[in-house]
Amino acid sequence: MRNMNQQILIVEDEPAMCDLLTSFFSEKAHKVDTVQDGEHAIARLEEHDYALVITDIKLPGMSGLELLARIRVDWPEVAVIIMTAFSSISSAVEAMKLGAEDYIGKPFQLDELGITVEKALERRSLRREVKELRAEVRGRYNFSNIIGRSKPMQQLFEVIKRIAARRDASALIIGSTGTGKELVARAIHYNSDRRDAPFVPINCSAIPDTLLESELFGHQKGAFTGAHENRRGLMEEAQGGTVFLDEINTLSPSLQVKLLRVLQERVVRRVGGRENIPIDIRLVSASNQDLEEAVKGGEFRQDLFYRLNVVPVLLPDLKDRREDIPLLVHHFLQKFAQHHGEPPRRFASDAMRVLMTHAWPGNVRELENAVEHALTMGSGEILLPEDLPASVTAPERDIVQEASLDDVALAEVERRYILRILEKMGGHQIKTASILGIDRRTLYRRLRQYRYAGRMRAEDEEETDESIGKGTAQATASL
Ligand SMILES: Nc1ncnc2c1ncn2[C@@H]1O[C@H](COP(=O)(O)OP(=O)(O)OP(=O)(O)O)[C@@H](O)[C@H]1O
Ligand SMILES: [Mg+2]
Structure with missing residues (x-):
């Protein structure tokens, strides 16, 4: 359906054939022009925007193949279908080599030509879509590998740039699971003048409290059982760079106090140590819960919250920016194809519809998993709805x-x-x-x-x- 209303140019020297084709395609809601030879075809192409040229191979003057060659050079986006007598298969082969979209042997049934034309138009519009997406994914809709054209994402890029430019500003990233918090933290680091120093991510919820303290601040030999030697903490490791504290909301009250002190005084003290070690780091933290609520509920220190939240960064859920889905899907298809050294594949339109309407509770991560799943399960170049994970295709059960x-x-x-x-x-x-x-x-x-x-x-x-x-x-x- 989306191929309706596209302009077609027919190059054919037999007036009866021209009339027949014109009325056939007009019925199918295409705009049709006809010309008698290659020279006139070129004049028309210079003035109008055609999607498709159907040309006879035998024409007075310039041949259909010469016209095809010229179109490939000057109008690469225009698809060309060649009409040839059945007896001259070799010229059809020649035409395909020169870049014709397809050919049709004369005499033909009109319906047969109709199908050939619709297929050619479909392929052309897919090619254009992929080309546009590729340009967008490379250009302004890609900031440090964060993909997004939606308004909140475009605003996010601006916020990241502003934070990155301020060397010491702390940032607190709030977003549901899989919305790209770590990606944003890395973007802040790699766009700042700290980019040559380390980016050190630490997941506060994955490490038991006592261990976390020595991970962060280091320890002196003998500070506790198992502390066989002096060890620097991650804050020291990150010297000059960025520390990313993920799931900061799970930080215990005692570590909250210690972290606050580090931020106020810009020094760390190793577990069991007495020396204050100066540190120069930017702290970026992230939480998948509204930290302000935790402050109100008394689970998170207000003074620490203010220190962390100098610049708040809110990441929207994927379901609230569905216009980013096609770009993200394209990005992941490219990424996986590159990774496996395969040619990129794509989703059939009904599979794409599923991707556009799913609720995505796991956000971009879930989408990325779904694309990878489909690539693994699907056998053809085109990925089908049944190649997607059941959790994505099945209607939400109550x-x-x-x-x-x-x-x-x-x-x-x-x-x-x-x-x-x-x-x-x-x-x-x-x-x-x-x-x-x-x-x-x-x-x-x-x-x-x-x-x-x-x-x-x-x-x-x-x-x-x-x-x-x-x-x-x-x-x-x-x-
Ligand atoms: N806007 C985006 N563009 C491209 N890839 C993205 C985007 N957002 C997230 N991703 C990808 O989705 C996956 C999850 O992102 P990330 O780990 O940053 O999320 P997160 O918010 O930290 O999740 P969690 O809360 O579960 O830790 C990663 O593979 C990341 O590269
Ligand atoms: Mg994360």
């Missing part, structure tokens, strides 16, 4: 209603809900716990009850290792 039909216990409702969110998050426990608003250990206990433990345990350890390991690896590297 768990409460379902449960009341089955007369199940509250615990069973909880079990179904937890497992559903876990599936949505691709088995990622930290994310699942954060959406459910429960502690990770509580989630783990539940999963063990549900006999989910075997699979989860390996991932669990991996995650914790990763979050702690990051700092350790850096510390080793720079000592």
Whole structure:
């Protein structure tokens, strides 16, 4: 349908054929012009915006193939279909080599030509769409790999630039899971003059409290059991750079006090140490909960909140900026294709419709997972709705209603809900716990009850290792 109203130029020296084609395509709501030869065709192309040229191969003067060659050079966006006598297959082959979109042998059925034309127009508009998307993803809709054309995202780019320009300003990023908080924190760092010093991310909820303190501030030998040597903390490791404290809302009251002191005095003291070590870092923190609420509820210190929240950055949910979905999908398709050294594939329009309407509770991360899932499951160049994860294609089930039909216990409702969110998050426990608003250990206990433990345990350890390991690896590297 979207190919209606496109302008077609027919180059044909037989007037009866011209009339036939004109009335056929006009009926299909295309605008049609006809000319008798190649020279006139060129004159028309110079004046009008055609989507498609259908040309006979045998013309008086310039041949159809010469016209085709000229169009490829001067009007690369115009699709060309060649009409040739069935006896001259070799010229059809020649035409395809020269870049014709398709060819049709004479005599032909009008319907057959109609299908050839619609296919050519469809391919042309897809090519144009991909080209536009590519330009957008490379250009103003891409800021440090953050993709977005929607108004809130364009405003976000401005905010990031302003924060980046102020070397010491703290920023607090608030956004639901998967909205790109870490991406934004990195963008602030890499667009600031601290970019050559380290960016050190720390997930406050992934590390037990006592360990977190020594991770952040370091420790002296003998400060506690297992402290066999002096060790610098991540704040020191980040000297000159940026520390990213993720899930800051989970910081314990005692660490809140210590962090406040670091921000006020710009020094750290190692666990068990007596010396004040000056540090020059920017602190970027993130939370998936409204920290102001936590302050009101007395769980988060107000003075620390003010220190962290010098510049607030709010990340919108994906469902509130659906116009960014096609750009993001294109971006991820390109990214995965590049990563696997494959030619990029694309989504069929009904699959794209699913992507545009899904609620995306896991935001951009969930979208990225869905694209990767489809690339793995889909076998063709075009990805279909059934290639998407079931959690995306299935209509949202109403768990409460379902449960009341089955007369199940509250615990069973909880079990179904937890497992559903876990599936949505691709088995990622930290994310699942954060959406459910429960502690990770509580989630783990539940999963063990549900006999989910075997699979989860390996991932669990991996995650914790990763979050702690990051700092350790850096510390080793720079000592
Ligand atoms: N605007 C965006 N453009 C491109 N990629 C994005 C965008 N937002 C998020 N992503 C991608 O989505 C994934 C999740 O982003 P990120 O880890 O920054 O989210 P987050 O808000 O920190 O999530 P969480 O709260 O779960 O930690 C990453 O792979 C990231 O690259
Ligand atoms: Mg994050």
